Amino acid sequence: MQRKHLFFIWETKYLGKTPIPLIAIGVLTTLFYIFSKPHFDNFSDLNKVMLSITGLVSIIIYAKEVWKHHVFHMLWWALLLAVCHWLFLTLTLPILADDYPKLDHIARLFLFIIFAWWLGGNTRNTLIFWGIASAAVVLAPWITGDGLADFQRGFLGERVGFGIRNVQHSAMFFGTVLLGLLIFLPRLLLAPLQHWGKLILWALAFTIIIAGVIISQTRAAWLGVIAGFSIVIFLLFIRYRKSLTKKHLALIAVSSVCLAMFIIINSSLIIERATAELDTIQALLRGDWSSIPLSSSEVRSSVGERLYSWRAAIDMIAQRPLLGWGEQGVEYLFDNIEYNQAHYQALNFGHLHNLYLEITLQYGLVGLAAYAYLLIWFIANSWFAWKRGDMPGDVLLFLYAFLCFWSVINLFESYLIFWTGVFLFNVVMAGCLTHIWKPTLRANRSKAITNIERDLP
DSSP: OOOOEETTTEEOGGGTTOOHHHHHHHHHHHHHHHHHTTTOHHHHHHHHHHHHHHHHHHHHHHOHHHHTSHHHHHHHHHHHHHHHHHHHHHHHOGGGOOSSOOHHHHHGGGTHHHHHHHHTTOHHHHHHHHHHHHHHHHTHHHHTSOTHHHHHHHHTTOOOOTTSSSHHHHHHHHHHHHHHHHHTHHHHHTSOGGGTTHHHHHHHHHHHHHHHHHHTTOHHHHHHHHHHHHHHHHHHHHHHTTTOOHHHHHHHHHHHHHHHHHHHHTHHHHHHHHTTTHHHHHHHHHTOGGGSOOOOSSOOOHHHHHHHHHHHHHHHHHHSTTTOSOTTHHHHHHHHOSSOHHHHHHTTOOSOSOHHHHHHHHHHHHHHHHHHHHHHHHHHHHHHHHHTTSSOHHHHHHHHHHHHHHHHHTTSOOGGGSHHHHHHHHHHHHHHHHHHTHHHHHHHHHHHHHHHHHHOO
16 A cells, blocks of 8 residues: 555555545544634534544544544543433432433543544644644634734733633633644754744744733633643653753753743733732631632632632532532532622622532542543553654653643633633644554554455456
8 A cells, every 4th residue: 555645745644545535524624623613613513523424434434443442442431421420410419410411521522533533643744733723823813803902902911812712711722832832843943944934933923822821811821831841841851861962951941031031021910910819829828718808899809719619619529529410510509609609690600610620520539530531541651652652752742741731720710611621622632642543553554455455356
């Protein structure tokens, strides 16, 4: 079987005997989906249906080895868990049970499987895929925002989200792209001289992205970026501590200087936002709940609002720790919360601003364990893929940095219950899964070649 390419760009050799027209439909709908979803949700839904159908048909017919992979087993177990959970709630808490199990809420978390298939186990495909998704974020100020006017208002102190749901979700996207730009920079610096023109685009994108992170004024995103970048530096130091060269140190220095310059330029904005509720945090550390404010007409305390809702959630979780209260449990909490109930209802609080409490309240410790298992599976299998040479080191670093960033920001927002978090999670995980699949894809290709040779006269 000869090496196949789609439009001379997309590597398709690991897609088995999948017909080129089917590959073209799957790949093009996938790429259009990841660019359009953040801004044109209505147009992207049809693409998601098309890429999902073509992907499943292609895997079932032309990649039985992939169909048997453990990641599909996780999907089936997750769906089974959702059904069992619904049955449990129907029997024990019918007042909060849905009319039917919301399997789509679970299935959408595994869309990365379809993305990973169309990426075909190829690093260049993955970088194109991530690059197009990143371009949708970089161009957001001019697609759904007000362009340069947004940045002008942002640096004057206004929180700006560029029309992406709200500022927290904008910061999530921009923070992820910032980590990617820093981690994949060495690919540009070490590329042949004729490709150095891309550095101009990188510098422009970096400027837009880091400015977006700053003017979002989202403290969780700032903390997440610092944590993600720190884990990258730590892993690089552990890996290369005996062979660090001046070039490596220069790359780290350039990245650090760029970050430091933006922080210094906007230090007043960052310091003001970072220390805005320092008294509330200090009161929490002292265990002095009487000094933790609830928002009023005179003062707004987003930290206080979160803390009291988390306290109420922990009390509810303690009553049903194993399997939780179901998807309507959060609504039930805010309808019955002891702390300033009218205020929460006026704000239309619909979630807990903490993914881990959200999962545990809805699905119990069993649901939280299932989520943790998925992340641990990716962490471990990505490491194994890197060790056997199937995953480049910078892709592994990006995964670990992202998961660190993701885990931190979800302490302060329930991103995975919104389409924005689901979309970002699927895009990142897909690029990693396609490399994890490499041995399976190779086995599938070898089997396809054997079948073709056997059918030859």
